[in-house]
Amino acid sequence: VSAIDEVTAELARLPGIGRKTATRLTYFLLKQPKSALERLAGAIVALGTRISTCSICGNWSETDPCDICADGRRDAGTVCVVEEASDIGAIERSGEYRGVYHVLGGHISPLDGVGPEDLRIEALRGRVANGSSVREVILATNASMEGEVTATYVRRVLEPQGVRVSRIALGLPVGGDLEYADGLTIARALAARREMAS
């Protein structure tokens, strides 16, 4: 196999990259200087050698604990629970959150053989166990059926710990047009309505 076929095959293994896109990317890479190829390759290898998971929150990190858990200016009393480490970036970009995180590593999905024991739920219980400084756990799992099931399950597990458990609001996205919103979103938005200040 030539190096061209090899790269094409490797790229085609990535999610959302078909054979046509992989071929296009390979021919683009062929035109790049060696230094650019080595930089890309080096960064990919570094993912495996330099990155591991934070032993507290489960986020990907080059240090343990991660930058967020180690940051004394963050409120360690508020823990935001997400399905995947990649969700943290989305919340951080909102610039609105000053607490810490907990990565579950997925959601409960019996069809895919993923049960609660496959997620970092016990580690979460440990973090909020009696005597810890955690006051509130915000469940920010996805607004999908699996995300809801997972949030409900985690809420039940944490109930005996006496910690406040909240769920992020579901409703119309900002800028969202009611006409194009699906029925479930509208139902959620109606149910979560708030009295407006006069």
Place this chain on the structure above:
Amino acid sequence: VSAIDEVTAELARLPGIGRKTATRLTYFLLKQPKSALERLAGAIVALGTRISTCSICGNWSETDPCDICADGRRDAGTVCVVEEASDIGAIERSGEYRGVYHVLGGHISPLDGVGPEDLRIEALRGRVANGSSVREVILATNASMEGEVTATYVRRVLEPQGVRVSRIALGLPVGGDLEYADGLTIARALAARREMAS
């Protein structure tokens, strides 16, 4: 910068890969075993170290001449001229062509500052010069305006060489619906009509 940001930035440089896709790919890679990352990285580096261009046709290759130019079973008397090396794969997959190739390395595009002298047109003239065994040159540049201009230019350059120069047919794609074809394609298809055998 963390290795995660580095890979995301590198992937986002690839054509058609935005920041969101790059992020998604990076998190996918993070979950792969080190061996898979090293295989991908190694293949990318090999593009730069193992691949160069065939001195005859200009195709990417690990050998010089390339497999196609070196293949005695191919008809060296027919040269198919393409804009990019990646076009060769498309023609080879058709399984219909037994000649050899010539890669121009692009098309004439004054707006992008690409003139005939930037393409491998002189090398093509050299290949079909008097005394060579080339009987026919097939111009398989794209059916775009630039591809047509380039084909016309190359035809003029080759005219004094006394070689037969042909252009691939333009018309309805196989399976193409007349209703959805654009006017130019239909005009070309009409102009290139052939009498049907009775």
